[in-house]
Amino acid sequence: MALLTVDGLEAQYGWIKVLHGLHFVVEEGGITTILGANGAGKTTTLRAVCGMVKTSGAITFDGRRIDGAATETLVRLGIAHVPEGRGTFVNLTVEENLRLGAYARRERVRLADDFARVYRYFPVLSERRRQLAGTLSGGEQQMLAVARGLMLRPRLLLLDEPSLGLAPMVVREIFRIVRTINKEEGVSVLLVEQNALLALNLADQAYLMETGQVVRSAPAAELQKDDAIRRAYLGY
Amino acid sequence: MRRFPTLPVALALLVVAAMLPFVMTGFRLFQFTQVFIYAIALLGLNILTGFNGQISLGHGAFYAVGAYTSAIMIDHWNVPFVLTLPVAGVLCLVVGFLFGIPALRLEGLYLALATFALALAIPQILKYFEHWTGGSQGIVLSKPDPPVFLRAADARVHLTPDQWLYFLTLAVLVVLFVLASNLLAGRTGRAIVAIRDNAIAAQAMGVNSALYKSLTFGVSAAYTGIAGALSAGAVAYVAPDTFNVFLSITLLVGIVIGGLASIPGALFGAFFIQFVPNWAQEISKAAPWAIYGIFLIVFMYVMPRGIAGSLRLAWARLGRARAGTPTGA
Amino acid sequence: MEIFFQQVVSGLATGGIYGSLALALVMIYQATDVVNYAQGEMAMFSTYLAWTMINAGLPYWLTFFATLVIAFVGGLVIERVIIRPVENAPILTIVIVCIGLLVILNSVAGWIYSYIQKPFPSPFSERPVRIGTVVFGAHDIGAIGVTLVVLAFLYVFFRFTTLGLAMRAAAQNPSSSRLCGIRVGWMLALGWGLAAMVGAVAGMMVAPKVFLDPNMMAGILIYAFASATLGGFTSPGGAVLGGLIVGVFENLVGTYVPFIGTELKLTVALALILIVLVVKPSGLFGRAAVHRV
Numbered sequence A: 001m002a003l004l005t006v007d008g009l010e011a012q013y014g015w016i017k018v019l020h021g022l023h024f025v026v027e028e029g030g031i032t033t034i035l036g037a038n039g040a041g042k043t044t045t046l047r048a049v050c051g052m053v054k055t056s057g058a059i060t061f062d063g064r065r066i067d068g069a070a071t072e073t074l075v076r077l078g079i080a081h082v083p084e085g086r087g088t089f090v091n092l093t094v095e096e097n098l099r100l101g102a103y104a105r106r107e108r109v110r111l112a113d114d115f116a117r118v119y120r121y122f123p124v125l126s127e128r129r130r131q132l133a134g135t136l137s138g139g140e141q142q143m144l145a146v147a148r149g150l151m152l153r154p155r156l157l158l159l160d161e162p163s164l165g166l167a168p169m170v171v172r173e174i175f176r177i178v179r180t181i182n183k184e185e186g187v188s189v190l191l192v193e194q195n196a197l198l199a200l201n202l203a204d205q206a207y208l209m210e211t212g213q214v215v216r217s218a219p220a221a222e223l224q225k226d227d228a229i230r231r232a233y234l235g236y
Numbered sequence B: 001m002r003r004f005p006t007l008p009v010a011l012a013l014l015v016v017a018a019m020l021p022f023v024m025t026g027f028r029l030f031q032f033t034q035v036f037i038y039a040i041a042l043l044g045l046n047i048l049t050g051f052n053g054q055i056s057l058g059h060g061a062f063y064a065v066g067a068y069t070s071a072i073m074i075d076h077w078n079v080p081f082v083l084t085l086p087v088a089g090v091l092c093l094v095v096g097f098l099f100g101i102p103a104l105r106l107e108g109l110y111l112a113l114a115t116f117a118l119a120l121a122i123p124q125i126l127k128y129f130e131h132w133t134g135g136s137q138g139i140v141l142s143k144p145d146p147p148v149f150l151r152a153a154d155a156r157v158h159l160t161p162d163q164w165l166y167f168l169t170l171a172v173l174v175v176l177f178v179l180a181s182n183l184l185a186g187r188t189g190r191a192i193v194a195i196r197d198n199a200i201a202a203q204a205m206g207v208n209s210a211l212y213k214s215l216t217f218g219v220s221a222a223y224t225g226i227a228g229a230l231s232a233g234a235v236a237y238v239a240p241d242t243f244n245v246f247l248s249i250t251l252l253v254g255i256v257i258g259g260l261a262s263i264p265g266a267l268f269g270a271f272f273i274q275f276v277p278n279w280a281q282e283i284s285k286a287a288p289w290a291i292y293g294i295f296l297i298v299f300m301y302v303m304p305r306g307i308a309g310s311l312r313l314a315w316a317r318l319g320r321a322r323a324g325t326p327t328g329a
Numbered sequence C: 001m002e003i004f005f006q007q008v009v010s011g012l013a014t015g016g017i018y019g020s021l022a023l024a025l026v027m028i029y030q031a032t033d034v035v036n037y038a039q040g041e042m043a044m045f046s047t048y049l050a051w052t053m054i055n056a057g058l059p060y061w062l063t064f065f066a067t068l069v070i071a072f073v074g075g076l077v078i079e080r081v082i083i084r085p086v087e088n089a090p091i092l093t094i095v096i097v098c099i100g101l102l103v104i105l106n107s108v109a110g111w112i113y114s115y116i117q118k119p120f121p122s123p124f125s126e127r128p129v130r131i132g133t134v135v136f137g138a139h140d141i142g143a144i145g146v147t148l149v150v151l152a153f154l155y156v157f158f159r160f161t162t163l164g165l166a167m168r169a170a171a172q173n174p175s176s177s178r179l180c181g182i183r184v185g186w187m188l189a190l191g192w193g194l195a196a197m198v199g200a201v202a203g204m205m206v207a208p209k210v211f212l213d214p215n216m217m218a219g220i221l222i223y224a225f226a227s228a229t230l231g232g233f234t235s236p237g238g239a240v241l242g243g244l245i246v247g248v249f250e251n252l253v254g255t256y257v258p259f260i261g262t263e264l265k266l267t268v269a270l271a272l273i274l275i276v277l278v279v280k281p282s283g284l285f286g287r288a289a290v291h292r293v
Helices: A042-049 A071-077 A094-101 A111-121 A123-127 A138-151 A168-185 A196-202 A220-225 A227-234 B006-022 B026-051 B060-077 B081-103 B108-128 B161-185 B187-197 B199-204 B209-235 B245-258 B263-283 B288-302 B306-323 C002-032 C039-055 C060-086 C091-113 C138-160 C162-172 C174-179 C184-210 C216-231 C236-256 C262-279
Strands: A002-013 A016-027 A031-036 A054-061 A079-082 A156-160 A188-193 A205-210 A213-219 C129-131 C134-136
Touching: A002 A042, A002 A188, A016 A031, A016 A042, A016 A054, A016 A188, A016 A205, A016 A213, A031 A042, A031 A168, A031 A196, A042 A054, A042 A079, A042 A156, A042 A188, A071 A079, A071 C174, A079 A138, A094 A111, A094 A138, A094 C162, A111 A123, A111 A138, A111 A168, A123 A138, A138 A156, A138 A168, A156 A168, A168 A188, A168 A196, A188 A196, A196 A220, A205 A220, A213 A220, A220 A227, B006 B026, B006 B161, B026 B161, B026 B187, B026 B209, B026 B245, B026 B263, B060 B081, B060 B108, B060 B209, B060 B245, B081 B108, B081 B209, B108 B245, B108 C216, B108 C262, B161 B187, B161 B209, B161 B263, B187 B199, B187 B209, B199 B209, B245 B263, B245 B288, B245 B306, B245 C091, B263 B288, B263 B306, B288 C060, B288 C091, C002 C039, C002 C134, C002 C138, C002 C162, C002 C184, C002 C216, C002 C236, C039 C060, C039 C091, C039 C184, C039 C216, C060 C091, C060 C184, C134 C138, C138 C162, C138 C184, C162 C174, C162 C184, C174 C184, C184 C216, C216 C236, C216 C262, C236 C262
Parallel strands: A031 A188, A031 A205, A079 A156, A156 A188
Antiparallel strands: A002 A016, A002 A054, A205 A213, C129 C134
């Protein structure tokens, strides 16, 4: 069953149109990845889903149309966006960052359970819980950003280029945790990545974007074996 | 986007301006002279704040220095009025440059605070040096007479002191505006704006940021100082309390309403700060400043980038409508 | 020696008032990068509203809390109605709007209440308080107490409540805050409300000493700037401490340095601002701005 359906999505910054009619689907409980080079419009796509850019076209989440809705409303529906560059609150502590992740939850919040859950996935955050987020390393901040997203108990987790600027070992660790979260909690994931190798390893379904349009859509495993893709995006 | 026909429009306005003193008299004429004086002062402030990004809440201080320089030279040494103008300009250039040096360390809010403190202190300082400045009483001057060839009984053209002052101010305005226009259009102007937009990048590209910023401060002060000197002649009186913090705030209001980083903006702003308080008075005798405040707020809603900014936007939209939008969006 | 203690306590009382107004300025500055030049006039206007209620016969403390509520709502409404239309405009545009607000409030207060000074009551007794051999004004001690209570309330609110955390987050990083579902616009409005409330306290504490008139807060605003500059515009605690230091310093200088009369006192505040800016612009407790390329 499709959790998120995007149909004919267009987006623009001022006079410049960046997305020219996108179609893609995120299956419930699955991991979908959008690949593409710099400037393809991947980040814009996530921002469009989150209501941060002016769009036209249909975005359907869990059966209801959400295009045009404000970001704050979408968060309350269970969409957690881990932005490009992590977006941590650098002058707040790790614990405060996590607490903010749960801010949007309507129901009576049992924060202690959520903290325990998140610290289980990311033990290093537990060690640093009272430190200012700005003093964490890049990898730790990325973990914090993902953890913050998880505090929402989201239905859909949007990850924007989580590998950017991080050491390969750290990135692999984060991706491993994302897979675990997806398996254990059934959180659907929409992953935007430049690192096609890692993304295709993780995802079930993949879309390839070029200058604002989807040019290929296939199960990830299929794209991994495709020669043309290999040469263009994996470099060998 | 077609270039705005600046030169023909400016020349046309100049012709109109030259004819005004012969149809207007007395107070009205004085008001227009004051508008030109403000325009020069505002251009000075705009060069610093609009083009170079250094916020000054204290330009009233340079206005005061210019005014008092002129007044003291006339009162103590009988210097002809016209000669006091370049002296005021050079003095303020130096003072402004010197002030610009410590100001290099201050950014945004902190520079605004420092200049604000300066503006507040000026009346006190002026009152303190009584021997020169006449203390709280100030200095009373007589209105400068036109030069002999314009006032003698057998002169071909007769100008009253008011008319003379008007033309003198207009001439100074034209010269200073053209100078600024050339300065800002060339390499110097690009360097100044580059510093505003990204000082680090500008420095990395070889722009001597410190030198340019201090020089800009100096030039800005010089312009405002000359305006102050002209006002000493126009008003024929200088007193410490006329140069209080309110003047500095009025100048800031003038450049934002007129349009930051815009030369014609200085003129628009000058009209605003000269005439709108009077209109406010006419609308409400009881609370005129409340009306003025409402004017300010509404103006900022409708034209957040000032009059010049809105005109630029309108001109651009016109251009796009005629050409057809490129992306068809 | 007794004069010294008296002047220090008196200085702490005025300093608390400067610090409160400085805190209001810093709160809004941290959230919006704008200094609300109308903060003093908002406080003055709130104090006039309190005066109206007291004159109508309402008891002091009821008026006090009613004024806090009115000021809070007023600040919130001003942000949503007057500031919001320009919240994405260039900073100087917002500054002009604040100046417009300043001028409107001052003018309307003068129009409604006239420019004649009015006495404003203090809730504290007229009789001086005696501690050991030193005599203090009861109002001074009371003002210090009230300031401390307000500050304690704010501290607890911002540090320990979820809403306070959300407000801090919205001030520091609006876009990430939206991603957490925080309605940033309303957080800003709440900030303005709280700042206005703090300003109202400052106004009601200072009015008994300087008498109520529309220009009452102008001088105090300048001292508040000096306090925030000294303490650091990026540090709320610093702003308050800065206020206390400025208050005590002003009093001691006025008492012990012979040629500083009331006229020059203001110059002292200005000199202080300039010295701090030259030596350490970010103030005693502020953080120097780091510019990332």
